Amino acid sequence: MELVWLEDFNALAESGNFSRAADARHVTQPAFSRRIRALESWVGVELFERTAQGATLTEAGQSMLDNARELTRRLYQMRAEVKEVAGKATRTLHFAATHSLSFTFFPAWIRQVEDGAPIEGIRLHSDNMAACEQLLLNGEVQFLICHQYPNVLPRFDSKQFDSKVIGSDTLLALQSPELKPGEPVPFLSYTAESGLGRIIASYLQNNPGHPVLETVFSSHLAAVLLSMALQAKGIAWLPQSLAAPELTSGRLTRSSVALPDIQTEIRIFRAMIPLGDFAEKFWAGLEH
CATH class of the missing domain: 3.40.190.10 (Periplasmic binding protein-like II)
Structure with missing residues (x-):
């Protein structure tokens, strides 16, 4: 048994997707899949159900999840205490x-x-x-x-x-002054791995009266979305802490459609x- 196997197990249980979990663990997907198989071989049962949509925990995998997380934390805590x-x-x-x-x-x-x-x-x-x-x-x-x-x-x-x-930060819906108006609104979105993506997805779900947004580009990096907005590729909700210089210089402006500020802690x-x-x-x- 290797600690890295438990870390892989935790990552896959979290994401439910081999590709995203492998990216989070900074390994190739084939190598990641082999390590999950090695863990399952060591345990003696399958821990995940593989489907076209991703991976979900089996009943055995679900029963192991809390212990795997706690054991991983404890091992790193032990190392810190020994040091x-x-x-x-x-x-x-x-x-x-x-x-x-x-x-x-x-x-x-x-x-x-x-x-x-x-x-x-x-x-x-x-x-x-x-x-x-x-x-x-x-x-x-x-x-x-x-x-x-x-x-x-x-x-x-x-x-x-x-x-x-x-601290606090505000997500502002911003665009290039050169972006031409259109319907649906071209939207630069965050991916599912992004915390800002979760925040914006929650806002949109709970405020259904917003303009129709068509995702034309996605990234987990706010800096990448900022660059795409500067290229007039669409509208993005960007942290004020990140986009303030572009707002001040006029390279980015408030969105031409009614998209409110989102206050965050x-x-x-x-x-x-x-x-x-x-x-x-x-x-x-x-x-x-």
Whole structure:
């Protein structure tokens, strides 16, 4: 049994799709599939039902899920505790953050948190929301920083994780001034792996009176959607923290159709299990 197999199992259970899970694990799909098969061979039963639509947990797989997540977290916690006893990595904080917040929010925020007393070591993992959630679930990072919106919960058990609000951001529907009006509205959307994609999907589902949007391009990266918007390819909801320079310069403008601003929180999440003295002190010092 290898730890990487459990991490793969958790990723596939989360995404329900071999291709997306392999991308999140940064391996090829054939290699990922072989590792899932190796885990099933070790357990002695099939853990997933394979269909044309993706992969769903079997009854046996469902019964294993909570234990697999907890075991993965505990193993990484054990490693961190052993390093702490040995005097290694005790003053290094491990963060996961979505791509847009890694570039626009994290540097200024961590400088403000340090407040003249620099943190000895910081490691930032930047990825899409699904991958960041998996890093936190696996215990590979201590903290996850992401956009948050009412009724759009992270894909982990909130009873096992705590969070604090550390900022705010607004999603603005923006376009190039050169975009020609048309119906349906050409829409630059986020993929399912994106936290912003979940937020916008929730908004559209709960506000059915919006103009008809036709997705013409998708990406999990807000920066890519911004670039496509600058090329007059469509309208995109973009974080104000990311798009502010383009708005100020006039390279992007508010959408020509009635699409409202979406207010979001920026939250930091952590597991409820002990994180070590230095990380716990850091957490206690964060204001709600």
